[in-house]
Every structure is written in C-alpha cells, then in structure tokens.
Amino acid sequence: MGKEIQLRPKVNVSSYVHFLLNYRNKFKEQQPNSYLGFKEFSRRCSEKWRSISKHEKAKYEALAKLDKARYQEEMMNYVGKRKKRRKRDPQAPRRPPSSFILFCKEHYAQLKRENPNWSVIQVAKATGKMWSETTDVEKQPYEQRAALLRAKYQEELQVYRKHCNARKKSLHMARKQRRGRT
Numbered sequence: 001m002g003k004e005i006q007l008r009p010k011v012n013v014s015s016y017v018h019f020l021l022n023y024r025n026k027f028k029e030q031q032p033n034s035y036l037g038f039k040e041f042s043r044r045c046s047e048k049w050r051s052i053s054k055h056e057k058a059k060y061e062a063l064a065k066l067d068k069a070r071y072q073e074e075m076m077n078y079v080g081k082r083k084k085r086r087k088r089d090p091q092a093p094r095r096p097p098s099s100f101i102l103f104c105k106e107h108y109a110q111l112k113r114e115n116p117n118w119s120v121i122q123v124a125k126a127t128g129k130m131w132s133e134t135t136d137v138e139k140q141p142y143e144q145r146a147a148l149l150r151a152k153y154q155e156e157l158q159v160y161r162k163h164c165n166a167r168k169k170s171l172h173m174a175r176k177q178r179r180g181r182t
Contacts, residue, residue: 006078006079006080007080008078008080009071009074009075009078010071011071012064012067012068012070012071012072013064013067014064015057015060015061015063015064016049016060017064018060018063018064018067019045019049019052019057019060020045022060023045023048024041024045027041091160091163092160093153093156093157093160094153095153096146096149096150096152096153097146097149098146099139099142099143099145099146100131100142102142102145102146103127103130103131103134103139103142104124104127104131107127107130108123108127111123111126111127
C-alpha cells in the first residue's frame with residue numbers, strides 16, 4: 001500500500017486558552033439559545049480571567065504545562081517533513097541597500113563612537129529617528145546613490161538571468177541528447 005502520512009502534532013495552548021475553552025463550554029450550557037459576538041465574548045472572558053483567583057488560575061496553568069509536555073513529547077517522535085529554506089545562489093547579485101540603509105551605514109560609526117555603551121538596537125532607533133527628522137533635501141544624496149545602485153543591480157540581474165537561462169537550456173539539451181542515445 002502507500003505511505004502513511006504522519007500529521008504534525010497539535011501545538012500546545014496557553015493557560016488563558018484553556019480557560020477560554022472551559023468558559024465557552026460553561027456559557028453554552030448555561031445559555032444554549034443566546035448568541036454573543038466574538039468581540040463581546042472575548043471582552044467578557046478577559047474580564048472574568050482578571051477577576052478569578054490565583055488558585056483557580058493555577059488549575060489552568062497546570063493544564064497548560066501538561067499540554068506543553070504532551071506537545072514536546074509528540075515533537076520528539078515526529079519525523080514529518082520540515083520545511084527547508086531555499087539556498088541562495090552565490091553567483092546571484094545581491095539586492096542593493098535602500099537610501100535609509102545607506103544613511104544608517106554612514107551614521108552608525110559616529111553614533112557608536114559618541115555612545116559606546118549603546119546596544120545595536122539603541123543605535124538603530126537613534127538612526128531611525130535621525131532619518132525621520134532629516135529633510136528631503138538632505139535625503140537627496142542617499143536617494144541618488146540608492147537609485148544608482150538599483151540601476152546597477154537591475155543590469156547585473158538581467159545578465160545573471162540570461163546566464164541562468166543559457167545554463168538551463170544547455171542542461172536541457174544535454175539531457176535530450178543522452179535520452180536520444182539510449
């Protein structure tokens with residue numbers, strides 16, 4: 001027969017989701033004929049979640065821990081397909097940086113010298129703020145450089161695609177010839 005398909009394990013859910021499911025079932029039992037919209041129901045659930053005691057929340061947290069353990073156990077035994085990232089062709093031209101990235105590269109070293117204890121994130125936030133405060137006239141040189149780099153990239157991309165298409169055609173012809181001989 002055919003291969004059996006193993007389904008990916010169902011992801012574990014949080015304590016709040018366990019509470020939501022329980023609250024929804026209780027609500028349906030108490031008021032079977034009434035309908036609440038999603039927005040109204042989720043508002044009521046969040047209010048109820050905030051009002052319950054820590055002891056009651058502990059029950060749902062225990063359920064969440066059990067569910068997490070179940071998920072981890074199932075994932076250990078899961079041998080299904082895992083998506084693989086497509087490898088980038090090393091001969092392919094790299095995309096050009098935007099005007100903002102060019103601006104950041106130019107100002108990064110200066111900001112890092114002035115503020116040596118800043119993290120990369122803090123420097124990035126500062127350059128982002130500087131870029132937003134920069135006038136269009138001051139942005140013009142970066143935009144012109146980015147446009148030149150984009151044009152160069154487009155030319156390189158056309159050459160690369162022609163090269164790839166020629167390579168594909170030659171491989172296709174070689175395969176045809178091999179098939180014709182056998």
